[in-house]
Amino acid sequence: MDNELRLFPRLAxxxxxxxxxxxxxxxxxxxxxxxxxxADFLAIWVIFQHLPLLAGWSLGEVAFLxxxxxxxxxxADMVVGHLDMLPTLxxxxxxxxxxxxxxxxxxxxVTIDFGLRHVGAIAxxxxxxxIACTTAGxxxxxxxxxxxxxxxxxxxxxxxxxxxxxxxxxxxxxGSGLEVLNAFTYGGNQMANYPINIYAGWxxxxxxxxxxxxxxxxxxxxxxxxxxxxxxTPELLRFxxxxxxxxxxxxxxxxxxxxxxxxxxxxx
Amino acid sequence: MAIIEVRDLSKxxxxxxxxxxxxxPLARVRREYTDVRAVERVSFDVEPGExxxxxxxxxxxxxxxxxxxxxxxxxxxxxxTVAGFEPSRQRxxxxxxxxxxxxxxxxxxxxxxxxxxxxxLKHIYRVPDERFAANLGRCIDTMEMAEFLRTPVRQLSLGQxxxxxLTAALLHNPEVLYLDEPTIGLDVVAKSRIREFLTSLNRDxxxxxxxxxxxxxxxxxxxxRVIIIDRGGIxxxxxxxxxxxxxxxxxxxxxxxxxxxxxxxVPFATVERVEGPRQxxxxxxxxxxAAELIAAVARAARIVDLRVDxxxxxxxxxxxxxxxxxxxxxxDPSPG
Ligand SMILES: Nc1ncnc2c1ncn2[C@@H]1O[C@H](COP(=O)(O)OP(=O)(O)OP(=O)(O)O)[C@@H](O)[C@H]1O
Ligand SMILES: [Mg+2]
Numbered sequence: 001m002d003n004e005l006r007l008f009p010r011l012a013x014x015x016x017x018x019x020x021x022x023x024x025x026x027x028x029x030x031x032x033x034x035x036x037x038x039a040d041f042l043a044i045w046v047i048f049q050h051l052p053l054l055a056g057w058s059l060g061e062v063a064f065l066x067x068x069x070x071x072x073x074x075x076a077d078m079v080v081g082h083l084d085m086l087p088t089l090x091x092x093x094x095x096x097x098x099x100x101x102x103x104x105x106x107x108x109x110v111t112i113d114f115g116l117r118h119v120g121a122i123a124x125x126x127x128x129x130x131i132a133c134t135t136a137g138x139x140x141x142x143x144x145x146x147x148x149x150x151x152x153x154x155x156x157x158x159x160x161x162x163x164x165x166x167x168x169x170x171x172x173x174x175g176s177g178l179e180v181l182n183a184f185t186y187g188g189n190q191m192a193n194y195p196i197n198i199y200a201g202w203x204x205x206x207x208x209x210x211x212x213x214x215x216x217x218x219x220x221x222x223x224x225x226x227x228x229x230x231x232x233t234p235e236l237l238r239f240x241x242x243x244x245x246x247x248x249x250x251x252x253x254x255x256x257x258x259x260x261x262x263x264x265x266x267x268x
Numbered sequence: 269m270a271i272i273e274v275r276d277l278s279k280x281x282x283x284x285x286x287x288x289x290x291x292x293p294l295a296r297v298r299r300e301y302t303d304v305r306a307v308e309r310v311s312f313d314v315e316p317g318e319x320x321x322x323x324x325x326x327x328x329x330x331x332x333x334x335x336x337x338x339x340x341x342x343x344x345x346x347x348x349t350v351a352g353f354e355p356s357r358q359r360x361x362x363x364x365x366x367x368x369x370x371x372x373x374x375x376x377x378x379x380x381x382x383x384x385x386x387x388x389l390k391h392i393y394r395v396p397d398e399r400f401a402a403n404l405g406r407c408i409d410t411m412e413m414a415e416f417l418r419t420p421v422r423q424l425s426l427g428q429x430x431x432x433x434l435t436a437a438l439l440h441n442p443e444v445l446y447l448d449e450p451t452i453g454l455d456v457v458a459k460s461r462i463r464e465f466l467t468s469l470n471r472d473x474x475x476x477x478x479x480x481x482x483x484x485x486x487x488x489x490x491x492x493r494v495i496i497i498d499r500g501g502i503x504x505x506x507x508x509x510x511x512x513x514x515x516x517x518x519x520x521x522x523x524x525x526x527x528x529x530x531x532x533x534v535p536f537a538t539v540e541r542v543e544g545p546r547q548x549x550x551x552x553x554x555x556x557x558a559a560e561l562i563a564a565v566a567r568a569a570r571i572v573d574l575r576v577d578x579x580x581x582x583x584x585x586x587x588x589x590x591x592x593x594x595x596x597x598x599x600d601p602s603p604g
Contacts, residue, residue, distance in 0.1 A: 018377065264341070
């Protein structure tokens with residue numbers, strides 16, 4: 001594990017250098033990111049125009065849920081987003097090389113790329129979050145500030161876990177993997193964005209406990225926002241996100257391990 | 269003690285095919301599965317310092333075996349240890365002790381200069397500075413790589429890249445080196461350069477080498493021992509010379525004469541084919557040597573050009589089957 005951590009900057013830098021090798025395309029890429037980021041910031045305005053006043057939540061509160069979930073999701077995207085290359089790695093047999101090296105396979109797939117381009121989207125989420133923090137009427141204190149950081153960290157971990165599990169399905173469903181993955185990750189983000197009491201009961205239970213999206217932001221936010229839970233769940237759940245995140249990561253690691261054992265490589 | 273131990277190793281692949289007549293969106297869901305038996309109950313040992321040719325026709329199961337030995341694939345059955353490790357369960361630990369080159373894949377960083385791949389691998393395998401410098405230096409000298417070290421990998425020729433791949437696989441002084449078709453697509457010069465390098469590596473560093481190839485020339489130059497696999501099972505395991513004496517007995521002399529002539533009449537050879545001035549003469553290793561035959565032909569006609577064709581691996585496999593049908597013992601009683 002220490003070898004993996006030590007190598008990270010070197011591998012990340014090699015990716016940036018690899019991109020620099022193609023100078024023109026790197027310049028185009030930078031322009032692209034800039035335009036995308038600009039569009040992201042324009043989108044904030046649109047988002048605030050359209051955030052619904054849902055089931056007894058104020059605009060500021062909804063923005064707070066949206067912002068925390070969005071920032072977590074975007075950080076997770078930066079770290080593991082290129083797992084969507086996994087179907088290609090499997091199909092081309094490039095995963096073979098990964099498996100002959102003295103490093104963790106998941107680690108190597110994740111460091112195949114470094115998602116610099118996501119910085120803009122993370123910044124966008126942070127702006128939404130800052131606006132929400134000042135308008136949601138939060139009774140700020142040290143505990144709540146700390147809880148905000150914990151929430152984002154746990155949310156990121158949960159999204160990373162979902163991403164990994166979603167990507168791993170490719171080992172069983174060769175070919176149709178990408179759609180499944182996107183349903184998990186982007187769909188999950190969409191759901192976590194809104195207060196879960198707007199969903200039907202059965203869906204709510206799945207979101208809360210099976211794919212633990214409710215722990216990304218809903219439960220901890222109840223504490224930060226000092227709100228009654230319209231669903232009257234036990235208070236303890238508001239502080240359970242770190243445990244849930246840890247469990248999610250462990251499950252993801254186990255599922256990945258099973259996936260690798262199922263890896264069949266290619267015939268040529 | 270054997271450095272590679274393989275016992276009853278098997279691998280089945282589960283492959284899906286759409287159900288007959290299935291159409292539309294559900295065709296992918298409603299699939300039937302069949303098992304392809306790629307490797308079936310294969311057993312062999314390789315001693316430290318051996319250089320073994322693992323050969324057989326297309327689809328025989330060579331690459332699948334190597335993928336199990338390297339920990340890429342989890343076996344469906346049987347046991348194997350490599351340098352004391354169980355590949356699929358101790359993959360990461362074992363990786364420091366083995367090197368792998370797949371002729372059809374690359375382990376180099378496509379978009380970086382070749383030298384940068386070596387530096388990254390140095391850090392991945394934690395090779396000490398002096399050892400790295402020594403190993404790299406030796407490869408650069410013996411395989412003449414100095415002039416393309418700064419070239420991005422994607423711009424290298426196949427032969428240059430293959431020298432890079434070999435270097436990359438050897439920077440950490442592996443005890444075992446697996447080569448899956450290392451000379452595929454290379455020209456004569458590039459092939460012989462790689463063969464020479466492998467010979468010296470095996471001689472000087474004592475590296476154990478297991479290599480697959482479709483090129484009998486590779487085998488003749490490099491291996492004293494061959495393992496022949498076909499349809500997932502081992503057909504022959506033993507000395508190359510004995511194999512040749514027993515099953516690769518038939519060779520062909522191809523001569524280009526100065527002018528078209530009727531089929532030549534020389535002892536111990538039968539003319540198989542005549543095409544203008546070119547004739548194909550089949551002869552048995554036991555009856556006559558190529559040199560004697562060439563001399564005999566030269567007495568009968570003027571030779572412009574000639575070559576001797578060795579039987580291909582596919583021919584040898586066919587003859588082993590034919591021999592087995594006649595009850596000839598296949599396996600060498602004293603392998604290695
Ligand atoms: N990933 C895979 N999925 C399904 N079938 C496979 C896979 N890999 C190999 N096979 C099948 O297993 C058998 C053995 O294949 P393998 O690649 O080991 O052969 P090989 O001896 O390396 O042949 P070649 O000389 O063509 O490289 C073949 O029938 C092949 O179709
Ligand atoms: Mg092969």
